[in-house]
Amino acid sequence: MALAVAAGERVRGTTSPNPPVGCVILDADGELVGEGATRPPGGAHAEVVALAQAGERARGGTAVVTLEPCAHHGRTPPCTRALLDAGLARVVHAVSDPNPQAAGGGDVLRAAGVHVESGLLAEEVERGTLRAWLHYARTGRPHVTWKYAATLDGRVAAADGTSRWISSEESRAEVHELRTKIDAIMVGTGTVRTDDPSLTARATRSGQDVTRQPLRVVVGMGDLPRGARVLDDEAETMHLRTHDPDVVLGALAARGVVDVLLEGGPTLAGAFAGARRIDRVLAYLAPKFLGDGPSALRDAGVSTVTGAVALVVEQVSMCGPDVRVSAVMPSGAAR
Amino acid sequence: MALAVAAGERVRGTTSPNPPVGCVILDADGELVGEGATRPPGGAHAEVVALAQAGERARGGTAVVTLEPCAHHGRTPPCTRALLDAGLARVVHAVSDPNPQAAGGGDVLRAAGVHVESGLLAEEVERGTLRAWLHYARTGRPHVTWKYAATLDGRVAAADGTSRWISSEESRAEVHELRTKIDAIMVGTGTVRTDDPSLTARATRSGQDVTRQPLRVVVGMGDLPRGARVLDDEAETMHLRTHDPDVVLGALAARGVVDVLLEGGPTLAGAFAGARRIDRVLAYLAPKFLGDGPSALRDAGVSTVTGAVALVVEQVSMCGPDVRVSAVMPSGAAR
Numbered sequence A, B: 001m002a003l004a005v006a007a008g009e010r011v012r013g014t015t016s017p018n019p020p021v022g023c024v025i026l027d028a029d030g031e032l033v034g035e036g037a038t039r040p041p042g043g044a045h046a047e048v049v050a051l052a053q054a055g056e057r058a059r060g061g062t063a064v065v066t067l068e069p070c071a072h073h074g075r076t077p078p079c080t081r082a083l084l085d086a087g088l089a090r091v092v093h094a095v096s097d098p099n100p101q102a103a104g105g106g107d108v109l110r111a112a113g114v115h116v117e118s119g120l121l122a123e124e125v126e127r128g129t130l131r132a133w134l135h136y137a138r139t140g141r142p143h144v145t146w147k148y149a150a151t152l153d154g155r156v157a158a159a160d161g162t163s164r165w166i167s168s169e170e171s172r173a174e175v176h177e178l179r180t181k182i183d184a185i186m187v188g189t190g191t192v193r194t195d196d197p198s199l200t201a202r203a204t205r206s207g208q209d210v211t212r213q214p215l216r217v218v219v220g221m222g223d224l225p226r227g228a229r230v231l232d233d234e235a236e237t238m239h240l241r242t243h244d245p246d247v248v249l250g251a252l253a254a255r256g257v258v259d260v261l262l263e264g265g266p267t268l269a270g271a272f273a274g275a276r277r278i279d280r281v282l283a284y285l286a287p288k289f290l291g292d293g294p295s296a297l298r299d300a301g302v303s304t305v306t307g308a309v310a311l312v313v314e315q316v317s318m319c320g321p322d323v324r325v326s327a328v329m330p331s332g333a334a335r
Helices: A002-010 A046-058 A079-085 A105-111 A122-127 A131-139 A169-179 A189-195 A245-254 A266-274 B002-010 B046-058 B079-085 B105-111 B122-127 B131-139 B169-179 B189-195 B245-254 B266-274
Strands: A022-026 A032-037 A062-067 A090-095 A115-118 A143-151 A184-188 A215-219 A237-240 A259-262 A280-286 A312-319 A322-328 B022-026 B032-037 B062-067 B090-095 B115-118 B143-151 B184-188 B215-219 B237-240 B259-262 B280-286 B312-319 B322-328
Touching: A002 A022, A002 A032, A002 A046, A002 A062, A002 A122, A022 A046, A032 A046, A046 A062, A046 A079, A079 A105, A090 A105, A090 A122, A105 A115, A122 A131, A131 A143, A131 A259, A143 A169, A143 A266, A169 A280, A169 A312, A169 A322, A184 A189, A184 A266, A189 A215, A189 A266, A215 A245, A237 A245, A259 A266, A312 B312, A312 B322, A322 B312, A322 B322, B002 B022, B002 B032, B002 B046, B002 B062, B002 B122, B022 B046, B032 B046, B046 B062, B046 B079, B079 B105, B090 B105, B090 B122, B105 B115, B122 B131, B131 B143, B131 B259, B143 B169, B143 B266, B169 B280, B169 B312, B169 B322, B184 B189, B184 B266, B189 B215, B189 B266, B215 B245, B237 B245, B259 B266
Parallel strands: A062 A090, A090 A115, A143 A259, A143 A280, A184 A215, A184 A259, A215 A237, B062 B090, B090 B115, B143 B259, B143 B280, B184 B215, B184 B259, B215 B237
Antiparallel strands: A022 A032, A022 A062, A280 A322, A312 A322, B022 B032, B022 B062, B280 B322, B312 B322
């Protein structure tokens, strides 16, 4: 299953609106004979890729897959069919498919005499490779990660507006790596006017070229300045003239966007936090203090301490000299 | 040495202006025959306490002590004399004494034919039990730990001024435990007016009674409100009518205060941060967002990002649901 998870992780950011699933095939003797991951939309699912590699050696073997195999005919035939045709004896999957259209694959396989197990490394997959897609499948809304870099006193810029750089080189490199794994990057019009970011993923730490750029999304009523970097040809850009997070998420879902990185600024983040439409927060906190300047979040509609937007810390660790905090909305908190 | 460190830690907060030293004595066969820690000022030093317990069994044995034994005659005779009188063959200490008056104990012992080693667990002692005292011995200033509890967006209260409770019960209990280990708690007059805190250490998690209260220090020009809790009989209170951190630290050093806990508010913390008189920051960050309300730090005299007060993270961990960050001023940063 760890191999299947890794295979899925490698294609994260290239499969939406389909899930980045990973699959390995073991033959009847337990030897690895195939490995695959979801191809870009319209292409083969992970099971089919892995089965093609395994060929006849799959017969009597085991498929290990991060998500319950689909039982429906979408742009590709159901994976359950492919698994049955290949003559597999056993299917082990991490998480069940919450999508009512595609679900029930386990039952279909069982009815056909295949031994089906579920739950292996389920938590790792739920929190990792399939987190965004599972959220999207369950709620119909793209998964929103709010990423910000601030000082320990919560400032995202100094009194004079300077913000380069609050966080370390290591943290900034990690964010570029993250951008290669998501579908869309979102900022407010204020950030475009103030910082003129290009919002593209640049060379990764591993030195690999970035072959695919996420969609750039700018939210707000104001016009974008002529010549703004987000209007260049490096990636596609969508300007949504609204302040309503649900309107934004609806428009993105309609485009097949599953995984969104909200990169600010404080006003847009405040609107999303206030609407409880931030599913995860990824904070890079530099061990610095400014004592003045804008805070990471503004206008979240909270006036008293008991009304705070409350999350649960999932992981805390170091990224170079900075503290990295990953916190998630407790399940059931979103309306 | 780990036993000696633990013995010193147990008396932390009761020995100032003397260091909370721990000592164990092993006999010639390496068996533990004595253990001791610094008694309150005027009382015996750790070595003398441990030697008294060991008695004649110390002869030919080893003293393991967190700090180089003193060679000077203060309120008590030099520890080097006591060690020589007891006939010890070997002395192992963690850190050397930076105090010019008391230093040289190692040389005195060596000249008398004792085998002396230093450096064992030195870093642990430097960062732990003896951190504050070593800072005080080297700079003449009390060591300042700024403790604050804030949301991840750096707020210490909501827009309506409510702040109970930003941090978790676990974090608050830990702070009470911390208060039993320091010499003085410091706040600004603004905090006294706004929160009316009692600034006492209450029952600890271990259920032990608190036998000693730290000095309460209020800094600022304004008068304290009649009936303020800091004026009750629970502990002594000192009101310093100044805004200058160095005047405050001078007054505290003159009273033998070695280890100070700065508990806010944002203006006082800003004055200390701006003067680079915060030696350590202990932040309890609750995974909550307010988007409004006062930030943890104000007016630190920083206007641009490159002028930020920069620290180094020493430890990051969880305290209940909160993130606990301990960061220290890089050596040489204080003027």
